[in-house]
Amino acid sequence: MTVDTAPVPGTAPALGSEPDLEAYLGDPHDPANPVGYPAVLAADERGELLAEGERALDGYGLNAEFVPRALGGRFDRADRLAQVLRAVFRRDTTLGVGYGVTTFIAATPVWTSGTAEQRRWMADLLLRHGKASAGYNELAHGTDFGRAALQARLDGDHFVVTGRKEMVGNLSRADAVTLFARTDDRLGSRSHSHLLLDMAALPAAHRRHLRRYHTAGVRGVLLGGLEFTDCPVPADAVVGDLGSAMETVLRAFQVTRGVLPGMAVGIVDTQLRTVLRFALDRRLYGMPVAELPHARATLVDGFLDLLISDCLATVVARALHVLPEQTSVYSAAVKYLVPKLLQEAAHRLSVVLGARSYLRDGPYAIFQKNLRDLLAATLTHASAAVCQATIIPQLPRLAQQGWRSSPPPPPALFRLADPLPPLDFAGLGLSARGMDSLTATLREYLAGPGNDPAVARLCGLFTAELDRLAEVCAELPPRDRTVIAGRRSFDLTDRYATVLAAAACLGVWWHNQDDPFLRDTPWLLAALSRLAGRLGLDPGAAPDGLERHLFIELLERHEENRGFDLVNRHLAG
């Protein structure tokens, strides 16, 4: 295995150590940094993945982050994976998606259902910087996997593959493709299988690359298509049992959907920093923009949205380890809600940045790139509607049991510094069976002795909301429990996801009283009030000076060049 020495300011980490990707990527504003914003923006203009960035990530060994530790990689914690990738997303979403996420999505089904040999093969490929591509999408069927048409017919000792996949990242240059193929003509959920393709071994005459798809966001990502015509594939390429792909997907995508939103937090971390920089530098009507009350409120709200998003993302990522039987609901909720919160925050921030949010040059040019990229990151790998449709069928049972009587989660769910048990991909539950321990935290806190009255009052709003949700969801008309459900069911998932976010914030505050920032009550009160407002509930008047308190925290982090998320760490530059 060769490691390219990338021309990057930091030093390349050794496998097995705990390397620091953020420091490794260097000062984003340094024009001489090959992976700084100027280089990132120029690559975006060219519609290319930043080559120096890919070399740098090879040098860092980013693929190792996707490989379980047992197979020689660094993946042992989903929350940590999101944090590492967040450094890439903070810098260049295109690189994050085009180098990182695509490979991660392709590898996860193999970790979930592959044989020991298949997992070894995939791990080795990734550890030597190989590219894996996730062959799911067919434009005619999109998110409706059950109707995916690309066919693999078993013929003796091999499959014969015919059909096409479209708009798939890295398909044109992948070493491995995890292919979602129809292996049974019948409609049904046992009719598809994953085939793990070794692209080097496939006969070239039977496959044809389609031209690249160009997009407005993540412009450098190589979205390609592949058409197979009677292409022979060895029978042992099948991942898991024949006909088991749907089940594998339902497990593997809990991991990918559970982790992606935590990465995307990095995009809005940069957006907030960019607008704060503008608001401090720019004078309007005789004062810095940051002193205009509306601008200040928008900045503080953006900070809160970031903290809320990170609380939910981090807790759901940890739940993959701690509460794997419940994450079918949580992973869909986080992939639905967090991109939405981030999108709304970025839009409000754009109003403060004004005309500068529209320029592709100058000191704030990264903002417009991130606007486009955030939209793309939101739409890829399960749209809002797909995630909501995953939750809807589970609502009635949650309403009948889980929201009233689930046991509270172990504190490890929230204790950010606590170790986590290994992620058991095969142990992820396909359905939560009506269990919801995360929201049980709200009731647990309320029942406990000596709780903070202000916190308790806000928590009471969310448990009352949950009671109302339970009433409505238990009585949902049949059709509203299905994929053809009406708007009301979709609205219910939005409200439920918001309650989950509130529970995540509460838990993070409650169980991290040793953290100098997190133990502080004001941020929690502000976050819960903001979530209550989102539901149209009256959080009551904010305590005096709350906004000011948070603005000072925001300024301090900015001056000390620390991130605005839960990790609150020093950034490069």
Added chain:
Amino acid sequence: MSGTIQDTSVEAIRTWLVGRIAFYLQRSAEEIDADAPLVEIGLDSVYAMTLSGDVEERFDLEVEPTMAWDHPTVNALAGYLHGLLGSRG
């Protein structure tokens, strides 16, 4: 579940299943063909998993969420559940 006595004959299970499916699809029980694949009569794969939740509640029995994938008709499901419930003694 407390000691409710359930009729676990194939016929009773089938009638109950047809009733649930008719409820979801908002059709009358007579319209549900017990031999038709559930997907064809409108029960999507994710959605078919809700049926396993109903089964668990009704019979106090833990089943795979994918139960309806592997036994994709009403009759197949009824037979499968009858086997499970019978073996429970």
Added chain:
Amino acid sequence: MRYPAFALAEHLDHGLGDPRDPARPASFARCVALDSREEFPAEICAELDRLGLPRFYVPAEYGGELRSYEELLHAVRILARRDLTVAIGHGKTYLGAVSAWVGATPEQARRVGAEVLAGSVISLALTEREHGSDLLAGEVSAVPTGDGYRVDGEKWLINNASRGDLVCVLARTEPAGGTRGFSLLLVDKRRLAPGTFRCLPKERTHGVRGADISGIAFTGAEVPAEALLGATGAGPEIVLKSVQLTRTMCAAMSLGLADQALRLVLDFATGHRLYDRPLVDLPHANRTLTEAYVDLLIGEATSVLTARGIHATPGELSVTSAVAKYLVPTMMDRTIPRLGQVLGARALLTEDHADGLFQKIERDHRIVGIFDGNTLVNLNTLVNQFPGLVRGYRRGVVDPGLVDTVELARPLPDFDRSRLALLSRTGCSVVQHLPAAVAEVLELVDAGIAPPALAVQAETLAGLVDGLHERMAAYRPQPRQVPAEAFGMAGEYALAFAAAACLHLWLRNRHWLSDGPTAPLWADARWLRACLHRLIGQLRPATATGSGSDDGEDYDRLLPDLRAQHHEGRLFSLLPARLAEAGAQHSESPSRLAEPAPQASESPARSAGTAAQLSEVAR
């Protein structure tokens, strides 16, 4: 049944041809390609010159054919739905010239009119690199030289600064600045001495990539005395009055872009299948479509009343133009991405799906909220007028011009620039007449003419608007540090305006519009109920998880109307307008065209005249 204000828009759209035909110069495919090459749509702008559009930028009294701002609104809307870069690139000449219509002497204005009619490009240069919307901090100076002015400094982010033949520059004429320290100079670039000005390079932008958004730097540029527009020191006042006209036109750009976004998504949703049924039959997806449709109808009602108000209630434009410029772009900034969710990843494609048009619309639209007075500037304008708005509401002040404003079939008085005001003395009649409109609705319900559900909505709305004014009354104006809550109230006020606009429009036009292609929308007050539903929902966020029933029937009822307008190639509108896609006029029943609706006989001779002139222009 005829709505003559669409005549110019239809003339332009049909003149440019079916945008789906890639062979046309103004096709969607060509516009997307120009955008990706960052190329100015010169050929399309030349075509618009040929179609006679510049004549509609110049008021009739100064030699052109601009008689109705309502007509101009729809023209801008129809151009924006095809390509915002075209709408901006061509329409900016109106923006450059408008200061003359508002503030110049008649002789000057006629001269400017002649320039526009001759095809000159005029640009408006207000903003500077360091000062953005803070116009009174501007540093570009004009120092009297005896026989003219010497201009120094740089204007930046100026549309058509490089392409423009003339540039209308806001310059500091008093070193100390202040509200009387700036003047407007119409600088003729063709007559400047070489070396005394320099056009800055075109800025690369997020959307409208072909637009000439650049700047101009003056170094000792000598301009003659007659370049001064209006009085010395009158610059800020003229600008503030001019933007009352142009901001209304910005709302039209949002309407046009959102119209085409909805059209694209409907194209997809009717053809694409998901879970074994057409996407448009999935309740969640079609609700997104009907909500967008309702947003468009709300935006149309708001914009049309504001545009008619330019003629009928010009003294209130400081309020109404700020409402329209804030509300419509802000609403569509939300609506367009929501529509994109229905397309999924296709919404991102730059070439492959429907010419890659959706992503362009999404990028383009974001500029509408930014330029010509951004969101915050407009909200601030409203906040500053809270005391007058509260007074007007409490006293029930109604300008007599409101009748002409809301009744679409009535002739509009000529625009009278002397009636423009920086602050409205009568508040905002549309909102102040809401209680009377609510009372009228209740009577109609009692009489069995309007559906009972409308009574509940009207009363709910009245309560919400009363409460809003109480909160506005408690606000104590602060010149600089305007609290965020005040912006929130101003946003609610804009929603209240929109709701009142919808009510008035329905009450005063339901008779004559009960016939014609959009008649079903007007039956049962169908469109009104959906619009009020949406606006009430935004004025009063749900307090808790709702009861058992989906309360969205108001939206669902509009689905057939939406699909019909889509299918027939009509603008998504309360009023009938045929797009180029629908082909030539012959499919319109000739008898209907010939047969005037009862009220249409009252309709302005002038509007009929406009249609006649159009056919003349088209020759």
